[in-house]
Amino acid sequence: MSAETAFGAAPIRAGADGSASADLRIIDGRRVVWFRIAGGKHHGAIGEAGGATVERAVQLAGQLHVPLVGEFDTSGAELGEGVAALHAWGRLAHELVGVSGVVPTLLAVTGACVSGPALALGCFDQVVMTDDAFAFVTGPESVGDFTGEWVSRAELGGSGVHDRRTGVAALVVRDEVIARDALAALLSYLPDHHLADPQRWDRIDDRSRPCTIAAQAIPERPNASYDVRTVIDDLVDHGSRLELRAGYAPNLVTALGALDGRPIGIVANQPMHRAGTIDIEASRKAARFIAWCDSFNLPILTLVDTPGFEPGRDLEWRGMIRHGAELVHAYAAASVPRLCVVMRKAYGGAYIVMDSRGIGNDLTVAWPTARIAVMGGAPAVQILHGKRLRGEGPEDRAAAERDLVDAYEAEFDNPYRAAERGLVDAVIAPDQTRAVLCDALEVLATKRDRQPARRHSNTPL
Numbered sequence: 001m002s003a004e005t006a007f008g009a010a011p012i013r014a015g016a017d018g019s020a021s022a023d024l025r026i027i028d029g030r031r032v033v034w035f036r037i038a039g040g041k042h043h044g045a046i047g048e049a050g051g052a053t054v055e056r057a058v059q060l061a062g063q064l065h066v067p068l069v070g071e072f073d074t075s076g077a078e079l080g081e082g083v084a085a086l087h088a089w090g091r092l093a094h095e096l097v098g099v100s101g102v103v104p105t106l107l108a109v110t111g112a113c114v115s116g117p118a119l120a121l122g123c124f125d126q127v128v129m130t131d132d133a134f135a136f137v138t139g140p141e142s143v144g145d146f147t148g149e150w151v152s153r154a155e156l157g158g159s160g161v162h163d164r165r166t167g168v169a170a171l172v173v174r175d176e177v178i179a180r181d182a183l184a185a186l187l188s189y190l191p192d193h194h195l196a197d198p199q200r201w202d203r204i205d206d207r208s209r210p211c212t213i214a215a216q217a218i219p220e221r222p223n224a225s226y227d228v229r230t231v232i233d234d235l236v237d238h239g240s241r242l243e244l245r246a247g248y249a250p251n252l253v254t255a256l257g258a259l260d261g262r263p264i265g266i267v268a269n270q271p272m273h274r275a276g277t278i279d280i281e282a283s284r285k286a287a288r289f290i291a292w293c294d295s296f297n298l299p300i301l302t303l304v305d306t307p308g309f310e311p312g313r314d315l316e317w318r319g320m321i322r323h324g325a326e327l328v329h330a331y332a333a334a335s336v337p338r339l340c341v342v343m344r345k346a347y348g349g350a351y352i353v354m355d356s357r358g359i360g361n362d363l364t365v366a367w368p369t370a371r372i373a374v375m376g377g378a379p380a381v382q383i384l385h386g387k388r389l390r391g392e393g394p395e396d397r398a399a400a401e402r403d404l405v406d407a408y409e410a411e412f413d414n415p416y417r418a419a420e421r422g423l424v425d426a427v428i429a430p431d432q433t434r435a436v437l438c439d440a441l442e443v444l445a446t447k448r449d450r451q452p453a454r455r456h457s458n459t460p461l
Contacts, residue, residue, distance in 0.1 A: 019074075020050035022057035027069065027184055030192065033061040038073035038111065046074060046117070051088025058095040065193035067104040069183055071176075072120075073111030073133075089116045096123040101295040104190045108179040109133040109159075109169075118157075125292055126170040126244065128182045129159040135168065167248035167285055185242060189256045189263040190296050197297050198263040205237040207260040207438040215430035218305075218344055218369055225271045228253055228303060231343065232266055235259075235301075235434050241266075244289070249281035254289040259301070260438040262445075265293035268303035269354070271344075277310035278350050280323040287326035294334040299441055302355040305344040324353060325460040332359045333457060335449035339440055341433060342366040342415065342424070348374055357423050362447070363440045365433070366415035366424045373413040 022035035035057040037046060046054075054070070061068035099105065100123065107124040113135035121127050121135060129135070136157030144150040154160070162168035171182050191198045214234035217226050232241055236257035243255040251273040255266045267286050269276035293300050309315075309324060331338070331353070338361040346354065351372060355361045366372065392400055418424040428436055 019046055020053040022053050024060075025069075027187060030067070030187065031064075032067045032069045032187070033057050033064070035068075035070040037117075038071065046088060048088050051092055055088070055092050055095050058092065058099055061103050061105075062095075062099040065103060065195070067106065067187060067190065067192060068099065069106050069187070070124075071108045071110055071179075072113045072117065073109070074117050075112055075114060086116065089120070093120060093123060096120060100125075101194060103193045104187065104296060106183050106186055108176070108183055109135055110176045110179060114139060114157075121168055126186055127162075127168055128171045128173060128179045128186075129162060129169040130173060130175055130179050131159055134158045135162060163245075164247040167245050167281070170244040172247075186256075189242070189258075189298065194295055194297070201237070201240075201258050201261040201263070203237075203261045204239075205260075208435040210431040211235055211434045212431050214433060218367070218430070222345065222371065223275070225275070227272050228268045228270050228276075228305065229255075231303060232257065232268060235437065236264075236266070237261065245285055249279070249285045251276055251279065252282035252286055254285060256298075257301075259299075259434070259441055262441055263298055264441075265289060265298045265300045266303070267300065267355075269306040271305055274310060276306045276345075277308060278306055278324070278327075278353070279310040279315055280318055280320055283320075283323045283327040283353075287330040290327075290330040290334055294330075294336050297336055299337040299339065299444070300334060300355070301437065302338070302340045302361075304340060304342045304346045304351070304354045306347070306350045306354065307345050308347045308350040322460050324349070327353045328359060329457070329459050331355045331361075335447075337441060337444035337447050338362050339437055340364045341437075342370040342372060343430075344369050344371060346370065346372045357425075362444055364424050365426050365428045365436060366418065367430045367433075368415065368427060369430075370415040370424075370427075371409075371413045372415055372418045372424070 020035065020037050022033065025032055025034040027034075035054050037050065037054060057070075058068060096105065105124045106126050106128075107121065108128045108130070109121070110130050111133055113121060113133070115137065118135045118137050134153045134157045136153075138146075140151050140153060140156050143156060159169060159172045163172045170186075173179050173182050188201075189198060211234045214231040217228075217230045217234075219226055229241070229243070232253070232255060236259055240258040241255050242257070243253060245254060251270050253266070253268040253270050255268075257264055257266050267290065269278070290300060292298075309320065338355055340355045340357075340361050340363065342351075342364070344367070346356075352358055357364045415424055415427045419427055426436075
């Protein structure tokens with residue numbers, strides 16, 4: 001992170017014990033409010049004075065309409081101050097919620113983050129953790145006393161846990177220096193506040209460059225896997241992909257990128273993991289990412305290749321309906337430009353929730369390899385003709401089933417029927433996808449949606 005103080009080294013306000021500090025800084029030419037909670041007498045423990053320091057920093061970020069960037073290495077509330085220290089964290093949480101969606105809020109955890117402050121991680125837009133960092137609400141001792149299960153700090157809330165299991169960490173990096181670089185990288189995709197557009201990058205890539213690698217990435221066999229990141233890298237500006245939460249719900253990719261110099265958010269099914277099916281974690285991961293992109297005027301590109309929602313009793317019992325609805329809600333509520341490319345499979349409810357025309361996107365295109373239908377040919381034939389097929393002999397049944405599947409796929413399981421009905425705007429050559437997307441963003445750059453006069457909708461959280 002190339003950072004220097006904007007107004008000398010004078011802090012906004014410093015905690016009395018040195019555990020908290022804040023000031024205005026310039027990061028890569030942009031002004032931000034920066035704060036740090038660390039050090040002091042008790043490993044970053046925050047009392048009333050330290051809490052007021054960070055509280056003022058958050059307020060100032062909102063007032064100046066500049067990003068809030070911070071670092072945590074804290075053991076929690078200062079026990080010596082009792083309830084006053086708890087109230088300090090409560091006031092800080094209140095201020096963080098107040099600027100949420102107004103200015104970008106980015107945080108690096110470079111050591112400990114335990115007890116009440118750990119909950120604050122969920123209030124920041126994106127969190128970067130170092131390899132040796134850890135965060136949890138209740139520590140190993142409390143877990144052991146209550147459950148009889150003894151775990152280490154790393155097993156309970158280490159960076160690996162938050163990278164792969166909880167999704168708290170958007171990025172995990174080696175050390176504090178790289179964490180600051182990561183915060184600066186995230187900032188480069190974002191505007192200063194919700195009323196501004198992200199700054200356009202210098203154009204480093206031909207907008208009409210043929211996407212030959214993306215075109216060749218999709219296997220001929222419909223059930224063969226591939227890495228969707230190969231497609232993403234060929235579509236976006238060279239070297240612009242920054243994947244977030246790569247280890248969490250890897251069956252769906254969320255990433256930042258740029259098209260013709262315009263920063264965008266990308267949501268893509270990942271056939272390399274669980275065949276690209278959508279489960280609870282993937283739904284939640286995508287929904288929060290989409291809402292964040294919408295807050296800060298990042299257009300959303302969705303790449304679709306999914307056979308559907310993942311089946312399973314456990315998933316249904318854990319609330320697949322409710323969490324799947326989070327994804328629907330996030331897309332339907334987003335007012336930024338929304339572009340969708342159907343690359344291969346797009347079946348049933350999963351087709352709808354991956355930003356289909358039905359929930360209001362601005363452009364839907366499909367590749368000739370796309371299979372858009374209520375379901376695949378084989379299960380559809382079993383539902384439509386199963387009774388008749390069961391009355392045939394084994395050999396006749398197999399031949400009849402093949403004929404029926406071929407007929408179904410020719411009639412329904414292709415992008416052209418959807419295009420005839422206006423549900424797909426165009427069936428395009430895969431190598432022309434980048435040019436089509438860049439042209440669409442150019443047209444949609446001035447898009448403005450009128451929102452109803454209400455505070456917020458009731459999301460299915």
